[in-house]
Amino acid sequence: MKVVVKVMLRQGVLDPQGEAIRHALGTLGFEGVETVRQGKLIVLDLAETDPEAARAAAAEMCERLLANTVIESYEIEVE
């Protein structure tokens, strides 16, 4: 079962890389880009076949390793 985990910096945590991307987009002539937030996507292929169990397993993986919840939030999508 494919599980996609999206890890982003939490709201309110300054994202200097996102800000640098926004600045570079402006340099390229893209106007009106008001904010940019960047993060990472982690795609898991799990042996689990029950979607709820897969989601619960992914949530535990996020809490224990995939995200640092001091600064990051995560979203889980089961496909």
Next chain:
Amino acid sequence: MRAGVIEFPGSNCDRDLAVAFAAAGARVTRVWHKETGLPKGLDVIGIPGGFSFGDYLRCGAIAARSPVMRAVVDFAGAGGHVLGICNGFQVLTETGLLPGALMRNAGLKFLCRSERLRVATTDSAFTRLYAPGEEITVPIAHHDGNYTADPGTLARLQDEDRIAFTYADNPNGSLADIAGVLSANRRVLGMMPHPERCSDPRLGGEDGLRLFRAVAGILESA
């Protein structure tokens, strides 16, 4: 005094850290990350700088979950002294032994230069030989040294006098100029600057050596 220095794949300050502990009079044992236990009789554990596991996922994240770190967490829980420098500081925040997190430098650049630090507290085994407010010069070399913590954590660090060092000229955007913090029991210190790189006058300074002498002295007499 016996010091243990942990080594991960990608650690690159492990030897320097061992030499600095030895210069302060410690007998040093180096401990590979796959060990599930620590050598008996260690008084202090050093977690060195470097790029453990290639900084994959997040700096220090993979190292923090390695077998030896479980033993280090137990060691700290039993009142042991632990010093994490640079990547070692990142590892300590990732294990939860120290609060907060180290983010990408505000200027996005890797910074490798000497910085002036202020000794923010002398109330720890590591900082007791400095004068309160003393300014020392210590090299930094990091890409992710931008210390951050939520407002409640910062207030607690300030109220409990747990900020060990601050930058005189904040190079990386760290909250409240923080360069190093202590655990609640004051026995775990994490800092981004490298005291082991200024522990020999032949290498450009010895402001860092007092930190190692301080911890060696207190544990020797214990």
